[in-house]
Amino acid sequence: MGKTERTVSELMLDQLYMFGVRRIYGVVGDATFGIIDALAKQDKIKYIAVKHESTAAFMASAEAKLTGGLGVCTATMGPGAANLINGLGDAYADRAPVLAITGQAESDKIGTEYPQYIDQQELVKPFAAYSANLANPDATIEVLQKAARTSLGQRVVTHISIPKDILMMPAKGEPRRLPDVIEGTSSFTNESLKHAADIMRMAKRPMILAGIGATSVSADLEKLADLWGAGILTSLGGKGLFDESSPLVLQGIGEGGNPYAADVFKQADVVLLAGTTWWPEGFVPTDARIIQIDRQFDKFVKEIPTELGIIGKTEEVIPILTESLQEFSRSEDWVAHLQQAKEKWAAQNEEEGNTKGYPVHPSRIIRAIDRTVAPDAILALDTGDNTVWTNRNFKQKDQSVLFSGYWRTMGFGLPAAMAAKLIQPEKQVVAVVGDGGLQMVLADLLTATRYELDITVVVLNNESLQMERDKLKVAKKEEVGVDLTNPDFVKLAEACGWKGLRPASDTELESVMEEALNTNGPTLVDISTAQVFFPETQ
Known part of the structure; x- marks a missing residue:
């Protein structure tokens, strides 16, 4: 083999690095095995060996969400590829650019009864915008280029399956960079946005619903809200965009949001959606006129009764809308109504966060977390009761939050925390998980040990699938299977090489959290949690 001649696997790694x-x-x-061999022979790309393929896909999804770059996971054919699906579903639902690379049966076995063979293009079809089986070594670069361009350009999942014999064949071609893209500026003017401004001027009870896509315009949105007299609500992805002291920021909406904001929101006559495609069912106005700003028109086809869609960047649209409303006379009665809802919830939130007792009330746990974590920490949330209590009670500053937004899968928290620490080792990383969600990925405690990841996992241990129990009660159905048989999480963590801590009372929460956060290495905090019915369960 000549010096420049590489195997498919080696060429693929060089291209991925680029x-x-x-x-x-x-x-x-x-x-x-071809990929593994190539990975072992180089040190530019690190292989993170996990215990279950779903964890690998979760970590790739979390990396893509945190960085905006390409997250990559790999698995063997058949059952390995099938195990990736849950994590790929998370990336698909939250529009995270992820590339999955799976092995496949040897070329002469494809389509036969060969053990573990399955048509993997059909397997990933619901989730992958592009999926190809590499049939010729010399197509390696072209296939990878198409996969990466598709993933990064459209923020979607892509997939390549490669027969095991082809992975080790020599391949022609040279890696090349993705083309630089110069994005033209949108030509928004006061005139082009006149229809939107006219609708907004008619508002007596305006509201703004902001999400993660409004990150760069939070200050501009506050200016618009002040001029327009609009309340600002955020999705979970938008939590932390605005300073809580801002007089018109009512915090979140939906399960875990400001409970008084729901009634306020239902009274709105005009709603501006900025950087979000989420519409909290059951919490929304029925007759409001909806204006939605998004870069992609397909976002407007979701179950949101949008009257006017503005295709473009939020940061280009908001200043022009603000300028168009300079002569607008806001309703001071509506502003007073908004501030009343804000103040009422602030007082209740503070009271909830100081609830005494043992097992510990979930609100008290979340308050201890927000009192002790670093202002710029990364929080990784699992899905379940822990999510809604965090949304309800955590007073976010500049922390970043990773979560499974639309897929809402259990088991996301620990993998996301591990990925975050690998990507930004200088940051404090805290996973807030339920006992049910943690047990879905429990074996990967050893992954954190293997890679010496200094993360803290806080377990809300109420020995139940509490969210499902609450929903069963609301539906007036009998329950079975919601009680959990839990291990001793502290002993289990210690057996995995972690430090395990458990507060003996609610008064010890802050001191135990501080000890965990100051420990150099993976630490698990097991907190006996009261089985509290979440007040907004629907």
Whole structure:
């Protein structure tokens, strides 16, 4: 083999490195031995070996969400590929650019009864915008280029399956960078946005619903809200965009949001959606006129009764709308109504966060977390009761939050925390998980040990699937299977090489959290949590 002649696997790694990939998450399997061999022979891309393929896909999804870059996971054929699906579903639902690379049966076995063979293009079809089986070594660069361009350009999942014999064949081609893209500025003017401004001027009870897509315009949105007399609500993805002291910021909406904001929101006559495609069912106005700003028109087809869609960047639209409303006379009665809802919830939130007792009330746990974590920490949330209590009671500052937004899968928190620490080792990383969600990925405690990841996992241990229990009660259905048989999480963590801590009372929460956060290495805090019915369960 000549000096410039590489195997498909080696060429693939060189190309991925040029795309900015520095980690590949996966589980070793014989159909990917070519990739494993190539990874072992270089040090530019690190292979993160996890215990279950779903964890690999969760970590790739979390990386893509946190960085905006390409997250990559790999698995063997058949069952390995199937195990990736849950994490790929998370990336698909939250529009995270993820590339999954799976092994496949040897070329002459494709389509036969070969063990573990399955048509993997059909397997990933619901989730992957592009999926190809690499049939010729010399197509390696072209296929990878198409996958990466698709993932990064459209923020979607892509997939390549590669027969195990082809992975080790020599391949022609040279890695090349993705083309630089010069994005033209939108030509928004007062005249082009006149229809939107006219609708907004008719408002007597305006509201703004902001999400993660409004990150760069939070200050501009506050100016608009002040001029327009609009209350600002945020989705979970938008939590932390605005300083809580801002007089018109009512915090979140939906389960876990400001409970008094729901009635306020239902009274709105005009709603501006900025940087979000989420519409909290059951919490929304029925007759309001809806204006939605988004870069992609397909976002307007979701279950939101949008009257006017503005295709473009939020940061280009908001200043012009603000300028158009300079002569607007806001309703001071409506502003007073908004501030009353804000103040009422602030007082109740503070009271909830100081609830005494043991097992500990969830609000008290979340208050201890927000009192002790670093202002710029990364929080990784699992899905379940812990999510809604965090949304309800955590007073976010500049922390980043990783969560499973639309897919809402259990088991996301620990993998996301591990990925975050690998990507930004200088940051404090805290996972807030339920006992049910943690047990879905429990084996990967050892992954944090293996890579010496200094993360803190806080377990809300109420020995139940509390969110499902609450919903069963609301539906007036009998329950079975919601009680959990839990291990001793502290002993289990210690057996995995972690430090395990457990507060003996609610008064010890802050001191135990501080000890955990100041420990150099993975630490688990097991908190006996009261089985509290979440007040907004629907």
